[in-house]
Amino acid sequence: xxxxxxxxxxxxxxxxxxxxxxxxxxSLFQNGRITTTLPKAKRLRPxxxxxxxxAKRGDLHSRRRVMRVIRxxxxxxxxxxxIASMMEQREGGYTRIVKIAPRRGDNTPMAIIExxxxxxxxxxxxxxxxxxxxxxxxxxxxxxxxxxxxxxxxEGAAADAVEQAVEASEGEAAEADKAAxxxxxxxxxxxxxxxxAEEDADVAEEAAEAEAN
Numbered sequence: 001x002x003x004x005x006x007x008x009x010x011x012x013x014x015x016x017x018x019x020x021x022x023x024x025x026x027s028l029f030q031n032g033r034i035t036t037t038l039p040k041a042k043r044l045r046p047x048x049x050x051x052x053x054x055a056k057r058g059d060l061h062s063r064r065r066v067m068r069v070i071r072x073x074x075x076x077x078x079x080x081x082x083i084a085s086m087m088e089q090r091e092g093g094y095t096r097i098v099k100i101a102p103r104r105g106d107n108t109p110m111a112i113i114e115x116x117x118x119x120x121x122x123x124x125x126x127x128x129x130x131x132x133x134x135x136x137x138x139x140x141x142x143x144x145x146x147x148x149x150x151x152x153x154x155e156g157a158a159a160d161a162v163e164q165a166v167e168a169s170e171g172e173a174a175e176a177d178k179a180a181x182x183x184x185x186x187x188x189x190x191x192x193x194x195x196x197a198e199e200d201a202d203v204a205e206e207a208a209e210a211e212a213n
Contacts (some may be wrong), residue, residue, distance in 0.1 A: 052094045
């Protein structure tokens with residue numbers, strides 16, 4: 001006979017065991033607590049807490065996952081609306097197991113499994129609020145850092161543009177000065193050539209007058 005992967009078999013077959021646990025989970029969510037044997041309570045606890053985790057998500061896919069186990073739509077509605085809201089501040093430990101006196105007759109260990117409906121302690125709530133505030137502050141600091149980085153990038157780009165403009169202006173000014181110097185040199189050369197031409201003309205005129213005399 002095949003053996004179950006974890007713990008003793010609670011029914012005649014795996015299918016019977018799944019149906020039995022589903023019925024126990026339905027009764028637990030409907031009444032808030034049930035009395036059963038200790039092995040059954042230990043096997044029911046992870047299933048019930050998993051279903052509560054699906055209920056806290058609240059989406060359609062989670063509701064369909066729960067409906068595969070619990071067929072009672074009224075119980076599913078209570079699970080998603082009332083029980084999930086009660087467990088909103090908890091991150092686990094939605095149920096508790098309390099051992100009671102053994103059953104008369106066969107001395108089987110008995111237990112009560114119930115939903116933990118007490119509100120989260122003030123200390124835990126304060127810790128969660130502090131963690132939420134720290135997360136918000138960290139996100140805000142990250143946004144400010146990103147904004148400062150973007151501003152620095154923009155400022156650096158503007159400084160580079162100004163520097164390039166200054167360098168371009170200086171280059172244009174140097175080219176203008178060089179052109180002015182070239183024009184000045186050409187003017188000086190032209191003046192010198194004109195003076196030389198006038199001097200040559202005077203010498204030629206004097207030579208012609210001397211030959212005429």
